[in-house]
Amino acid sequence: MTERGTLANLKPTDLPAPPQEAIGIVRACAHSDITSKRLAEIVTHNAVLTAELLRIVNSAFFGFRAKATSAAHAVTLLGQRALRNLALCVAMRDALRPDAIPGLDMAAYWEQALRRAVAARCLSQVARLNGEDCFTAGLLQDFGLLVMLYIDQDRAGEWRRLAEADPDERYALEQSLFQTTHDHVGGALAVAWELPPELRQVMAAHHSLRDIDTAETQVLCKLAQCADWMAAVFTAADKRPVIRRCHQLLQDYFGLTAEQSNDLLDEVAQGIGAAGTAMGLSVGAQITLADVLREANLQLVEDNLSYQELTWRLEQALAERDRIAAELNRELELAREVQRSLMPRDSDGQGCSGAGIHGVNTAARELSGDFYDYFPTRNGQIHFCIADVSGKGMNAALLMAKVSSLFRCLAKNVADPAALLTMLNREIVETSVRGMFVTMIGGRYDPRTGQVWLANAGHLPALYMPTLAPMQELPADAPPLGVLADVQFVTQELNLAGGALYLYTDGLIEARMPSGDELGIAGLKALLRKHADVPTVQRARRLLDAVRDAEIRDDLTLLMIDSQGLSHDLSGSTGS
């Protein structure tokens, strides 16, 4: 046994020994001047070969005109070339003994070879070639595979995979198993055994169709390729693509219709039994083309069924996704509604109508992490706050809901903004997750006096715009809520004295204006100055209009307290 891998560097000495008797006949036939008498003498010299040839010649499969009774008669009936071919078939068949490759079902190999041979002979008329030439080509074209298994006997166990593969798959499989292919090995063997040139080329080039001498041999190689695929129709595991490929090749090479191709395939199925008998090869029960087509159609139906099932499942999945998305949208809308309810509604004024206090909030996403609130106290003052929860989305919205509720609840009993933020901070530090924090300005406003008390926990500076003096920033003097437990907040006190106080979140000052720049605090101040003279509700609308074309990447909130609002709007009411 040769070591694995040497197949790729095949040497003549690796090959099995050639069958001498047959080679003698081949050589004799190569001489054009040899007489029939001399040829008959050579054949008669081997009694076994003579008996084989007579059986083949007289077989129903080959159906020669008359019955041959002797080698000499056979030579006359067949002619030199047919005799040579049949002698070769017998010789090659016997070149390797049935037990030469342990573990390989040699009969199964030859049955496949025979199917190719019968297919090739069926095609011979269409291709206008000699029937016996085609039969021989078909029988021997894949002999290289047998040689590979003979040299690398460890691979005999791979036979089933090779047998069930279509020609292309088998070729690739050979390459991966043997690092070479049957056409290369077959070609090398044909040279070593001095096989006739056209057979040499069929064995070497029926896949590549390259390096072929004559047009006739070219046709023979194409025919061998078709025969390979025709045989595979009956043996390949997946028959549908093989039938399709077979039809395609027969149409491309020989102009056959699918119907004509099927007739030929039918002929192959029906002819193989007789061919086996003629060649002395045992063949098993054969399936008909009808069986093959039924199996292929069954596969088609199965494939269609699974396709339909797949489509159905996909539709179900999409419907489910839409249902969940709709549900999620409903949930989000509900959450948004709850969130809106946590902020004052313009329409009811929260009992602060005419106090000159007004807020707006637009969420960059469905849910906002920003909020503002204001509501009156029992003594006619107003509690207010603005806050921004870190991050966005559902987690920010949930924390926002908690903080706004706590603010409302605590503010009813805690008047001092710093004390209120201290309590809020402790609560948030204790329960906050993932480093979430809240920047907040909490305060109290007395609309009657214009007095404001506020504390800033890490929030952007409040802007105080006095009636005459320049605008003032009231920056944070403590970090946001939720970062550190022990923070001292400071209450700042100021009197609006006819001026206005603006609280906002970063969504507003980070709005990217059409110029490409962020609005910034300076830009906000400029806008506020520009629209200072209109009532608060319109002022807020104009500010939003000014950033409407801007790229907003965060929630945007603005709360304004205008002490002029008292004189503007508070004709009949001072709140509660």
Added chain:
Amino acid sequence: MSGTVRQEGGYAIVCLDGEIDLHSSPEARKLILGCLQEGKPTLVDLASVAYIDSSGVASLVEGFQLARQRRLDFGLVGVSPAALNVLKLARLDKVFPLYASVRDRLG
């Protein structure tokens, strides 16, 4: 944003750059918390941070809080002007220990 971690003088140095926003902050968080969970004192290098939003700051806050809980040293290093501005507005510059450089902290 991209982030790397290196070891220096017994500290884990988490180096973040680019924009730390809602999309990239989970990655920043993972890097910072990973170091602290391994018990390493950690410095976060913000020298090349062009932008940081509140979700990015929350990652730093979470690191700061976990470090305090585990009694590990934690600080911010070489904070870029953009990041420093955000921290200052929120008065968080008074919360996080800030260092000019890693050397400044390690000595």
